[in-house]
Structures are given as C-alpha cells and as structure tokens.
Amino acid sequence: MGAEVVIEGLTKSFGKQAIWRDVTLNLPPGEVSVMLGPSGTGKSVFLKSMIGLLKPDKGKCEINGTDIVRCSERKLYETRKLFGVLFQDGALFGSMNLYDNVAFPLREHTKKSETEVRKIVLEKLELTGLSGAEDKLPGEISGGMRKRAGLARALVLDPEIILCDEPDSGLDPVRTAYLSQLLIDLNAQIDATILIVTHNINLARTVPDNIGMLFRKELVMFGPREVLLTSDEPVVEQFLNGRRLGPIGMSEEKDSAQMALEQEQADAGHHDGSTEDLRGIVPQLQPTPGLPERQGAIRRKDRVVQVLHTLPEPAREGIIASLTPEERRHYGIPEPAVTAGGRTQVQGNLPAGDVADLPGSPAWPSAEQSAPTQPLRPRRGGA
Amino acid sequence: MSSRSATVPGLGMLRETGKLFALGLDISRGLFQRPFQLREFIQQAWFIASVTILPTALVAIPFGAIISLQFGSLASQLGAESYTGAGSVLATVQQAAPLVTALLVAGAGGSAICADIGARTIREEIDAMEVLGVSAVQRLIVPRVLACMLVAVLLNGMVSVIGVLGGYFFNVVLQGGTPGAYLASFSALAQLPDLWVGEIKALIFGFLAAVVASYRGLNPPPGPKGVGDAVNQSVVITFLLLFVVNVVMTLIYLQLVPPKLG
Ligand SMILES: Nc1ncnc2c1ncn2[C@@H]1O[C@H](COP(=O)(O)OP(=O)(O)OP(=O)(O)O)[C@@H](O)[C@H]1O
Ligand SMILES: [Mg+2]
Numbered sequence: 001m002g003a004e005v006v007i008e009g010l011t012k013s014f015g016k017q018a019i020w021r022d023v024t025l026n027l028p029p030g031e032v033s034v035m036l037g038p039s040g041t042g043k044s045v046f047l048k049s050m051i052g053l054l055k056p057d058k059g060k061c062e063i064n065g066t067d068i069v070r071c072s073e074r075k076l077y078e079t080r081k082l083f084g085v086l087f088q089d090g091a092l093f094g095s096m097n098l099y100d101n102v103a104f105p106l107r108e109h110t111k112k113s114e115t116e117v118r119k120i121v122l123e124k125l126e127l128t129g130l131s132g133a134e135d136k137l138p139g140e141i142s143g144g145m146r147k148r149a150g151l152a153r154a155l156v157l158d159p160e161i162i163l164c165d166e167p168d169s170g171l172d173p174v175r176t177a178y179l180s181q182l183l184i185d186l187n188a189q190i191d192a193t194i195l196i197v198t199h200n201i202n203l204a205r206t207v208p209d210n211i212g213m214l215f216r217k218e219l220v221m222f223g224p225r226e227v228l229l230t231s232d233e234p235v236v237e238q239f240l241n242g243r244r245l246g247p248i249g250m251s252e253e254k255d256s257a258q259m260a261l262e263q264e265q266a267d268a269g270h271h272d273g274s275t276e277d278l279r280g281i282v283p284q285l286q287p288t289p290g291l292p293e294r295q296g297a298i299r300r301k302d303r304v305v306q307v308l309h310t311l312p313e314p315a316r317e318g319i320i321a322s323l324t325p326e327e328r329r330h331y332g333i334p335e336p337a338v339t340a341g342g343r344t345q346v347q348g349n350l351p352a353g354d355v356a357d358l359p360g361s362p363a364w365p366s367a368e369q370s371a372p373t374q375p376l377r378p379r380r381g382g383a
Numbered sequence: 384m385s386s387r388s389a390t391v392p393g394l395g396m397l398r399e400t401g402k403l404f405a406l407g408l409d410i411s412r413g414l415f416q417r418p419f420q421l422r423e424f425i426q427q428a429w430f431i432a433s434v435t436i437l438p439t440a441l442v443a444i445p446f447g448a449i450i451s452l453q454f455g456s457l458a459s460q461l462g463a464e465s466y467t468g469a470g471s472v473l474a475t476v477q478q479a480a481p482l483v484t485a486l487l488v489a490g491a492g493g494s495a496i497c498a499d500i501g502a503r504t505i506r507e508e509i510d511a512m513e514v515l516g517v518s519a520v521q522r523l524i525v526p527r528v529l530a531c532m533l534v535a536v537l538l539n540g541m542v543s544v545i546g547v548l549g550g551y552f553f554n555v556v557l558q559g560g561t562p563g564a565y566l567a568s569f570s571a572l573a574q575l576p577d578l579w580v581g582e583i584k585a586l587i588f589g590f591l592a593a594v595v596a597s598y599r600g601l602n603p604p605p606g607p608k609g610v611g612d613a614v615n616q617s618v619v620i621t622f623l624l625l626f627v628v629n630v631v632m633t634l635i636y637l638q639l640v641p642p643k644l645g
Binding site: 048051053077078080081083085087088089091092093094104105108109150153 | 502503506507508510511512513514515516517518
C-alpha cells in the first residue's frame, strides 16, 4: 500500500514574500490527487517542501509517520527513497545519457547486477515510449521526451509516493492522454500514492480521486474530486473553465476596477476566453482492462461514503450516482430519487430534459433507471 | 537577500559565512563516509590537473626569477651574496609556491567546479539527486574537494621545483652568482619543515578553494546569469580568503618552528 501523507498547518515564505500559509491536507494511501492553481501560487514550492528540499516555516508533513520538516538528515534520506519525483523540467543529469539517468537510482540504492538493471531500465523506457533513445544525452532530446525520461527515472525504484510537477506541460494532448492512463495503470499495479500538479483541466477532471486548489496563498479546497468539480466557488469555476472573468487575473490577483471592466466587456458580448462549462462530474479513468482493480479506489469508496453527509449537495449526489446498486445496498444508501450522473454539463439554455444523454457508460448504470430530468445544478450567471 | 538582513548591517554576511562553515563541516564529515566515489574523484583530479598544470608551470618560472633577482640584488647590496640561494629558495618554497598554486587552483580549478555545480543547481539536478536519496555533498562535492586538494599538493611540488630551478638559472647565469655558493647556502638556511609547511599550506588552500567554489555553486543567485556571478564571486572570495589564511599560517609557522640560524 502506498504511503500516507498528512500535512498540517504548513506555511512557507521566502523572506517577506509569503507563498502559502496553513495548508492542511491528507493524501490517503494509494489514491491519486491533483493540485490545481494559477501559475506562481507556489505549487512547485509545495512539492519541494513535501520532500524536504525547501524548509517550511511552520507546520508538519508526515510521511508514514515521519515528520519531514523536523526529522534527522539520515531519516530524511531514508524517507526520500519512498518518493518518485518528476520535476517540472525533468531534471535529468546532463552529463549522463538517458540509460544511465534511469539506471542511476538502481545503481545507487540496490545491489542488482547490471543485467537486472538493464532489464528494468529498458522496461521503464519502453513504458514511457522512449525505447531506442537510451544513448541520447538530455541535451539532445525534446522537452516532452525529457519529461518522460524524468518519469521513467522516478518510477524505477517502485516508489510508494509519486509526485509529478506538471507531467503534461510540453506534451501533446495524445501523449498526455497516454500519460494519464500510465499513471492510473501504475497506481493499479503498485498502489502508490500519487500527487499531480497540473494546469490541464482534462487531466484534472478524469484522473484523480481528490482535487485541491491553491489560490491567494491558501489552499482553497481539497477533497474528493466530486466536490471541486461541482463547486460554486468563483475561483474554481473560473479556473476550470479557463475564462478571464473572475477573481484570477494575469498577475495573481485582480482589483475590483479591472473586474468590473471585464464584466462590462463580457456583458457587451466580448469573448471571455472560455468555451463551455466544464464543471460537473465526468467518469473517472479506469485501469487498462486486464489490470487489477485500484485498491486505492476501493478504499476511497469506504472513506467517502463515511463523510458523505458532510459534503455539499451536488457532490453527494454525484458520488451516490457513481455507486453501483449493489454498492448502495452494501453501504445502506437509498436509491437516489433524481440523478444526473453520467452527464457532463453542456452550455446552453435547453430545457434540462432535452439535453442529450451521453452514451451510457458502465460506471453509471442508474442513469437510465431513474428519469434524468435535471442537470446537477443550474448554470450560474449568463457569462 | 539583502532586504531581509537590512535591519542589522553585516548580518547577511555572517549568515553566509555560517552556511559556508556548515558546508565545510559537512564536507569534512563526508570525507570519511563510505562509499567513496572513486571514479568521480579520479575524473575530477584529472580534469583539474589538466586545466591547471600548464598555466602553473608558465607562472612558476617568472615567479622564481623575480624572487631570485630581487633577493640576489638585495643580498649583494648587503654583502650577503652567499645567502642568495638559500633566501630565494625559502621564499619560493614557503610563500611563492603555495600562493601560485592557490591562485591557479582557485582561478582555474575552483571556477570550473563552481560553474559545473552551479549549472547543475539551476537545472534542478542537485535537487533531483537529493530526492533520489543520494547526498549531493557526498556524491559530487567530496570527490571534487579531495581532487582539488590532491592537485594543489602536486602543483605545489611542481612549482617549488620549477621555481628553484628558475631561481638557480637566473642567479647563476644572469647575476653571476657561483653555482657552488648557491647550492651550499641551500642547506645553511633551508630545512625540511619549510617544504612541509609549503605542502600543508597547499593542501589547505586546495580545500578552501574547493569548498568556496562548491558553496557558491550550490547557492547561486537565481537564473543563468546567477551562475556567472557565482563563479566570479567564488574566485574573488577564495583569493581574499587564501591571502588571509596564508598570513595566519605563516605567523603560526614562524612561532612554532625555530629558524635554523638562531
Ligand atoms: N528559491 C526561491 N527563492 C525565492 N522565491 C522563490 C523560490 N522559488 C520560488 N519562489 C517564488 O515562489 C512563488 C511560487 O513559485 P512556484 O514555482 O512554486 O510556482 P508554481 O505554482 O509552481 O507556478 P507554475 O505553475 O508556473 O509552475 C513564485 O512567486 C516564485 O517567485
Ligand atoms: Mg511550478
């Protein structure tokens, strides 16, 4: 089982510049989480604090019970061996070719023979689509390849926690889709706890079990994916839909004058940058057929059902809709009267009944049984 | 950086110095930790030697010549021609050789180390290594420091030999000294501890140059330009540091080891 990460009251500043304060969250073992946030809100700094590369001012970060912030150096190095980290631009060793880069952790930490090392390295390179590029130096390959090589190196020791800093930046959409699938498959195979920092909304909607968001030096929210995906929070809505209208500006915060001006322009018909409302719950990516079921996902169901009553209405409905009838019986949850599971929200003012049903997916069996009458939540505003 | 320490002047410098010492301690501890990175050590020693040998040799000849000429003319004015050889040898072996070595190890070797480590730092290679559970100090810095110390000691030997030979040549050929007197005075004033102290100085200078270079390399100002600045600073800081340390060590030596002609 993957390691559990408990973060409490973590605060970080550089000199006078506060980056974020009082971040409290819990990465449950074996689950996949995503951290969203506008550029420059300190997501990379957050990852680096989690592995003890940067020292937070306050708070604690416990990995399997070891507080990274305060433990001894020896303990820190021990704990770091549990991690596989993909840095924002790969961070490959420039003087070694890809093969040696990926082999590095194996040679440093294991007593494997060179043939075993070779087998593992080639396997990981193949997994990330880099077969044939073993002899290239990091300076001789594209940014996307560097990224994938960085991932291969992060995976080579079968880590219990995988941290990915923007795995998708510099990758084309197709490779990103493969990468998402790769992460989910990995999670199913080795049950590692995964935290992904990304700007990619599609990845954030389909991959994780939990989503969090950093904004204005705070953790705006962190919780089951359904909560953030159906959130009313203006920041979340703006970020998910990628529009200019809202609290996030070009520099991190917007003043009210700018906000009013933009609202005025938008009301006058000026395009606000977004296309359609991307909020709403979409089916989660599943492991490739043939792989074992994700243990993390099973544990998550138990966990989420227990806190179900504390979640906001739309999220609760979404979660209930995602359970099979057997599971509902198992947990003693009554059949939902109305569900709109399996339906993404579509922009437009169609009467709810006229919105086309998406092709039924097995994850949403109840969608046909009960009359699908209304979307999770009416769209807000006329933006 | 500076805005933080603006309240108490000099606090920033103290902090940096403290961190430098901390790194020095870490490295000293690392010298005794296994596994020892033999390959990296040999590669680095070879590299540092290859960038320093030629310039050192070229600097050593004129250095020996200057000392010899200056000392020769001074000695002849005082009527102490017979001590010319001894005097210039002492000056070369004890002072000139370690300093020439230090300047070149810092200027050529240290700057290369600082640039290399600095580039790795801004490309997050150092972070990546730490995250893979490998101590960068142990894996990268310690072998470089050792290599620098080794090369400094060897270069010091080389500069001593070249300096003495150069001094002999200039004294005998240009100033009309007699070979016999030059060689005879050798043993009148010079003694073995003079050579030792030169080598010990070189060893310490090599250590300091490498530690300062690594420190600046591991903590460069942000950005690629920062690495350039770091290299520049590391050379300047090392020079200043070495001259100060040289004065201190010379004073200690003169106190501890009695001169031969008491
Ligand atoms: N070593 C450092 N020293 C001082 N300030 C830093 C340092 N590293 C990061 N910062 C500051 O911290 C803030 C957050 O940086 P960070 O790289 O974490 O952003 P991010 O959320 O990862 O952005 P992006 O999405 O663009 O990668 C920035 O304002 C940056 O200037
Ligand atoms: Mg970042």
